[in-house]
Amino acid sequence: MTAVTTRAEGSAGPDQRSLLEIEDLHVTFQRRNGPATRAVDGVSYQVRPGEIVGVVGESGSGKSVTSLAVMGLLPPRGVRVFGSVRYDGRELLGLSGGQMAALRGRDLSMVFQDPMSSLNPVVRIGVQITEVLLAHQSMSRAAAREEAEHLLRQCGIPDPRRRLDEYPHQLSGGMRQRVMIAIALACKPRLLICDEPTTALDVTIQAQVLELLKELVTELGTAMIMITHDLGVVAGLCDRVNVMYAGRIVESGDRRELFAHPRHRYTEGLLSSIPRLNEDRTEPLRPIPGTPRDVVGWDDACAFAPRCRYAQDDCIVGGLELVGTEHPDHLLRCVHPAPYYLDAGAGHETDTAGGEDR
Numbered sequence: 001m002t003a004v005t006t007r008a009e010g011s012a013g014p015d016q017r018s019l020l021e022i023e024d025l026h027v028t029f030q031r032r033n034g035p036a037t038r039a040v041d042g043v044s045y046q047v048r049p050g051e052i053v054g055v056v057g058e059s060g061s062g063k064s065v066t067s068l069a070v071m072g073l074l075p076p077r078g079v080r081v082f083g084s085v086r087y088d089g090r091e092l093l094g095l096s097g098g099q100m101a102a103l104r105g106r107d108l109s110m111v112f113q114d115p116m117s118s119l120n121p122v123v124r125i126g127v128q129i130t131e132v133l134l135a136h137q138s139m140s141r142a143a144a145r146e147e148a149e150h151l152l153r154q155c156g157i158p159d160p161r162r163r164l165d166e167y168p169h170q171l172s173g174g175m176r177q178r179v180m181i182a183i184a185l186a187c188k189p190r191l192l193i194c195d196e197p198t199t200a201l202d203v204t205i206q207a208q209v210l211e212l213l214k215e216l217v218t219e220l221g222t223a224m225i226m227i228t229h230d231l232g233v234v235a236g237l238c239d240r241v242n243v244m245y246a247g248r249i250v251e252s253g254d255r256r257e258l259f260a261h262p263r264h265r266y267t268e269g270l271l272s273s274i275p276r277l278n279e280d281r282t283e284p285l286r287p288i289p290g291t292p293r294d295v296v297g298w299d300d301a302c303a304f305a306p307r308c309r310y311a312q313d314d315c316i317v318g319g320l321e322l323v324g325t326e327h328p329d330h331l332l333r334c335v336h337p338a339p340y341y342l343d344a345g346a347g348h349e350t351d352t353a354g355g356e357d358r
Helices: 063-071 097-103 125-136 141-154 173-184 203-220 231-237 255-260 265-272
Strands: 020-030 036-047 052-056 079-087 108-111 191-195 223-228 240-245 248-254 340-343 348-350
Touching: 020 063, 036 063, 036 079, 036 223, 036 248, 052 063, 052 231, 063 079, 063 108, 063 191, 063 223, 108 173, 125 141, 125 173, 141 173, 173 203, 191 203, 203 223, 203 231, 223 231, 231 255, 240 255, 240 265, 248 255, 248 265
Parallel strands: 052 223, 052 240, 108 191, 191 223
Antiparallel strands: 020 036, 020 079, 240 248, 340 348
């Protein structure tokens, strides 16, 4: 791996209060006898202590690969990672496997998408929790087991002492996900990355897990990155939102501002495709046309142009930057953005960016 500290164009300046700073991060996968694939193409954002940052986008947009690069979990062969990832001022790219292992679990933790494949099926729950505590905390096995029981209770698992002696297959999907959260929070990390933690759960368990995460983050002051394709999760949990498409952030801003005034046509399309209770049920949903594979390279054009109904000739231009908008701290990468609504409730709008009326 090669660490380069070049800052991405249009990114915000350094913030001394930031716990995690990702700058101009690139991840390229090289297939044998095939072309290289850019999974992450110049991503930059920051996370402050106690802040919950959402990263949203369709499958293949680069959300999970970015988090795996931060955690140092990408395979060493066939992958090229460069840019800069600083945790508490310390550069992570280029650290050895041992140095990253010392940070993972203690300072940086991650809750993965599928707990059944993340938990070891032949190892008891108690062992999987206590091994994290024994590796990073100076405590006896008895003390580690007692702490593991406390963690399961804190995560809302009934009869935690009995659960410690059970195997993953003996637990429900929601309880397995809570075990994953308990493992991730065992050493009270300062940064928690959640990669689609509620995908396989029903809506009731999903709400319980999200509320649990929110309470734990508030209680411990942990910074969190929530990776998801579910905008409903983002709306109820996150402080800031980064919308990714084809390996780049196309829109970034405060959650309330972004939901009230989506400017990028991709963000607008994601919100428009969500069914709403107050709309006419006879009206069809308005999905984004095409698939995430219908893209062009960012070096040649706006990658979203092949799927965008507002695309024009001037969208076929390389070097499209992430720039500011009317609202402070709201960044956008679009040639013809949606009009800015001064009063969304009254339907009053002002087209200040050259976009067409919706």
